[in-house]
Amino acid sequence: MIDRVFDILIKDGELIDGLGTPRYKSDLGIEKDKIVAIGQLSHAKARKTINAKNLIVSPGFIDVHTHDDNLIFHDRSMKPKTSQGVTSVIVGNCGISLAPLILNKDKVPPPPQDLLGDRESYIYPTFADYRTSIEKRPPATNVGFLAGHGTLRICSMTDTNRPAKSSEIDKMQYLLAESMNSGGMGISTGLIYGPNKSASLDEITAVTEVAADYDGIYTTHMRDEGEHINEAMEEAFLIGQRTSIPVIISHHKCMGKSNFGRSTDTLGRINHAKMMHTVGLDAYPYTAASTVIIPEMVAISERVIITWSDTHPDFSGHDLDYIANKMKCRKEEAAAALIPGGAIYFLMSESDVQNILKHPDTMIGSDGLPNDVHPHPRLWGTFPRVIGHYARDIGIFSLEEAIRKMTSLSASYFKIKKRGELTPGSYADVVLFDPTTIKDASTYENPKAPAIGIHKVIVNGQVVFDEGKTGHKRPGIPLLK
Ligand SMILES: [Zn+2]
Structure with missing residues (x-):
């Protein structure tokens, strides 16, 4: 024991273990990709020692709701995520996944598939291919993947504007089994979107x-x-009851002024459903949503910002009010003219957002859209905003509770083993941050500003983000079911 030499020794930090336990002073030792010791290690030797005085040492954050399916290959540093302390991402949400779709040369990805990327992005005929690509050219973070039901429908049906026939359901079942055999975590739906809503x-x-x-x-x-x-919600719970599958309500929200205040009721319904089977939910800490351009969403939004548009690329980052004025038409008409494209919609109340964030089963998921020209600030700011703004400045929960919602709670719902907690034997996914300065810096006007206060981020025992710099390490692995 005396001769033990750690690969990394993190000294004098305040540990938050991710399980909700109050913080305590401790050192932490890492060997290869695992945490091997937690306690007083001041005399231990190490190849690399990190001084964590005045910093919080916590498990790396798990972003349970992402659309990073393509980002993991195009920006393997994963800077929008590692700069926030994120060490694992779950892709394939909202019914949209890159695999197993191949698009012919004359085809463009139908919305919302286009929010992941253009036709050239759809090159993974199976989930095994997708997984192999991650293993061959890994990103800085770990990646878990879901199969999108919308994508499965596009692959299995000649026309997605109707319910599937039994032969088409057979095909989807076959494709989903392939995904699960390749380590997929499950299935996602996006039931407001064209390919999925029928x-x-x-x-x-x-x-x-x-x-x-x-x-x-x-x-x-x-x-x-x-x-x-x-x-x-009833539909989601019925699917859970009929199949005995855990149900996760994505980016839970109550949209539109006439629905403000309904979160008390919706959370009550979740509590009730939980008595029968497993139900969880995720949320991001903002009152504006973001997705592809859907003209029907304009009427229920107080403000709309265009995030990208193929027909009018110059309008990215502009308010729809301004654009409609320029185009001399109604906002809905202007929105329709900008398709294919994306938008930010201001349509939630702050008190619902806080109510939902506070629920003990709410995990944090950014829902960031990395392919957008002028993205929603949640892409770069979600996790530091929950910690800095909601836990420290407003105090809707403790720092320990904020961390639990982005680590152990997420690992448990998504069945990720040995991550999301600082315990000996767990993978060394660790973040060091300053609890007094941590803060999101991205805004609706300047959405790509990296957060403040994240000092070091370690994935599988390797430093991937160090004092503002991403470096060259790419230790991420697929998180296999
Ligand atoms: Zn969604």
């Missing part, structure tokens, strides 16, 4: 059963997050 409850249940057979999970961007949110 899926019936029976179809979703039949396909999801395959994920349940493999002990996977079901995440859902529900059919409605406004007026008919209760019916949409």
Whole structure:
């Protein structure tokens, strides 16, 4: 024991273990990709010693809701994420995944598939290919993947504007089984989106059963997050009950002024459903949503900002009010003219956002859109904003609780083993940050500003972010079911 030499020794930090335990002073020793010692290690030897005085040492954050499917190959440093302390991302959310879709030369990805990238991005005929690509050219963070039901429908149906026939359901089941056999975590739906919205409850249940057979999970961007949110939640819970699969409500919110204040009721419904089967939820810390351009969402939004547009690229970053004025038409018409494109929609109340963030089963997921020209600030700011703004400045929960929501809670719902906590034997995914300065810096006007206060980020025992710099280490691995 005396001769032990750690690869990395983190000294004199305040440890928050991710499990909700109050912080305590401790050192932490890493060997290869694992945490091997926690305690008083002041006389231990190490190849690299990091002084963590006045810093919090916590498990790396798990971003459970991302659309980083393509970012992991195009910016392997994963700077929007590592600069926030994120060490693992889950891709394939909202019914949208890169695999197993191949698009012919004359085809463009139908919305919302286009938010992941253009036609050249769709080059993974199977999830095994997608996983192999991660293993061959790994990013800086770990990656878990879901199969998107919208994508499975595009692959299996000649026309997605109707419920699937039984032969088409067979095909989707086959494709989903391939994903699960390749280490997929489960299935996601995006039931507001064109390719996915004609899926019936029976179809979703039949396909999801395959994920349940493999002990996977079901995440859902529900059919409605406004007026008919209760019916949409009922549908999600029914799928959970029928298949015995854990259900995760994605980016939970109550959209539109007439639905402000309904979160008390929706969270009550989640609590009730939880008595029957496993239900969880994720959320991001902002009152504005963001997705592709959907003209019907304009009417329920107080403000709309265009994040990208193929037809009018110069309008990226501009308010729809301004654009409609320039185009001399109604806002809905202007929005329609900008498709294909993306937008930010201001349509939530601050008190609902806080209410939802505070729920003990709410995980943090950025829902960031890295392909957007002028993205929603959540892409670069989500995790430091929850810690700096909501935990420290406003005090809606303790720092320990904030960390639990981005680490152990997420690992447990997504069945990720040996991550999301600082315990001996766990993978060495670790973040060091200053609790007095941590803060999101990205804004709606300047959305790509890296957060402040994140000092060091370690993934599988290797430093991937160091005092503002990303370096050349790419130690991420696929998080396999
Ligand atoms: Zn979504």
